[in-house]
Amino acid sequence: MRYLTTLLLAFILLAGCDIRDNDIEPSESFFRIYDNNQFDTSFLPLDVIQTSNEGYLIISGTRLESTDFVGVNIITTDKAGNFLDEVALAPNFVHPVADWMAIDSTYYFFCMDDASLQTQLFSVDADGTLADPIPVGVTMPQHASLDGQEFILSSYDNENRATLLSTVSVDGSITASASFLIGDGEGVEEPVIDHYTRTGRQFPFMTGRLDNGIYYFNGFFNFTLSLVFTDLSEATGVVQGQQENGGLSALMPLSGGQFAAARFNFGDNYVLPNAALNTSGLSSSADLAGNPILELVPDADVYIERMTIDEQPVLVYASTTKNGQVIILLYDETDGAWLGTDYLGFSNPFEVRAIHETVDGGLAVLAQTSMVGRFPRSSLFKLSAKELKGMIVVD
Numbered sequence: 001m002r003y004l005t006t007l008l009l010a011f012i013l014l015a016g017c018d019i020r021d022n023d024i025e026p027s028e029s030f031f032r033i034y035d036n037n038q039f040d041t042s043f044l045p046l047d048v049i050q051t052s053n054e055g056y057l058i059i060s061g062t063r064l065e066s067t068d069f070v071g072v073n074i075i076t077t078d079k080a081g082n083f084l085d086e087v088a089l090a091p092n093f094v095h096p097v098a099d100w101m102a103i104d105s106t107y108y109f110f111c112m113d114d115a116s117l118q119t120q121l122f123s124v125d126a127d128g129t130l131a132d133p134i135p136v137g138v139t140m141p142q143h144a145s146l147d148g149q150e151f152i153l154s155s156y157d158n159e160n161r162a163t164l165l166s167t168v169s170v171d172g173s174i175t176a177s178a179s180f181l182i183g184d185g186e187g188v189e190e191p192v193i194d195h196y197t198r199t200g201r202q203f204p205f206m207t208g209r210l211d212n213g214i215y216y217f218n219g220f221f222n223f224t225l226s227l228v229f230t231d232l233s234e235a236t237g238v239v240q241g242q243q244e245n246g247g248l249s250a251l252m253p254l255s256g257g258q259f260a261a262a263r264f265n266f267g268d269n270y271v272l273p274n275a276a277l278n279t280s281g282l283s284s285s286a287d288l289a290g291n292p293i294l295e296l297v298p299d300a301d302v303y304i305e306r307m308t309i310d311e312q313p314v315l316v317y318a319s320t321t322k323n324g325q326v327i328i329l330l331y332d333e334t335d336g337a338w339l340g341t342d343y344l345g346f347s348n349p350f351e352v353r354a355i356h357e358t359v360d361g362g363l364a365v366l367a368q369t370s371m372v373g374r375f376p377r378s379s380l381f382k383l384s385a386k387e388l389k390g391m392i393v394v395d
Helices: 190-197 385-391
Strands: 002-005 030-035 043-050 056-063 070-077 083-088 093-103 106-113 118-124 134-139 141-147 150-157 162-168 174-181 206-209 215-221 224-230 235-240 246-253 258-265 268-276 282-284 303-309 312-320 326-332 338-344 351-357 363-371 375-383
Touching: 030 363, 043 093, 043 351, 043 363, 056 093, 056 375, 093 141, 106 134, 106 141, 106 150, 118 150, 134 150, 134 162, 134 174, 141 162, 141 206, 141 215, 150 206, 150 215, 162 215, 162 224, 174 215, 174 224, 206 246, 215 246, 224 246, 235 246, 246 303, 258 303, 258 312, 268 312, 268 326, 303 351, 303 385, 312 351, 326 363, 326 385, 338 385
Parallel strands: 043 375, 235 282
Antiparallel strands: 002 030, 030 375, 043 056, 056 070, 070 083, 070 093, 093 106, 106 118, 118 134, 141 150, 150 162, 162 174, 206 215, 215 224, 224 235, 246 258, 258 268, 303 312, 312 326, 326 338, 351 363, 363 375
């Protein structure tokens, strides 16, 4: 593995507004593409996390000839994004799922075994050294998030055609679990399987827990992609989508029962920076008001991060435009008012894959790009706190 560093930051990184100056350290603002001398190998970035030594871990899927699933690749960088090392897991470990989850200085992710489909829990230190995998007693992981010292994991039970939501300890034991049938009938399972083999749409699976203790997942339930709230015994509330053609594409719980969200519906995309969702009844995502964002790709992936920018609570949205740029949208967390918009990327096409706040108050933006228009690669934008402040155009 080798990395490429794009030097023309004024043109590549912020096409609309270049506010860099000589006072910004290289670790505060940079852009990297992580290329590979195996030109026909595809790398599909999934998530990035800043480690305790201020470097970064990037996890990607990689195409394998031996299986229909993607393998697992991990890149380690220094705090300026410079490539340090990579680890490719054995080809029997496949289908890594977001998110990276940090407990102290250990970083966790889930994947599965190619033959048995059993979920595996891996841990990595800040230097990218992997511990032995821990088998988890569910199949086909979909998404994971951190809840204190436990993980919230959604997975697919292919024998019973059900979405499972489980709490998992760091030793791989399942402490609680609930099952939600996706429905019977020919073809109902096809979109789910196509997600795993990456032959169809990649669905915005999500998991989490609200302040009141209610868990949630975004996944398939009762024939449709739905946001399901649950006490891990039954569904307490459901925001239904439109089968696989509509639903929530991003969710960030706020305070007082409010949410920052985004939704898609038959190709259209809507941003909802201050939404009230029904967590204890049946509703439809199609009925949720929102700001239509016409420049996004159809059924766009959307990512949300809560940040404080210049002492102001801000919701940072990131998605992908039709002309192949990463769009950054800033909203006031208090009332959902728009604050500013900017774009990342120039020349090469970019598709956003994750955003996370960094320890210096900046933003790490993981994106997928391609070399010579053919081979997918991971790329990392790092924006400084000063650059984020400069994006705000509304007081």
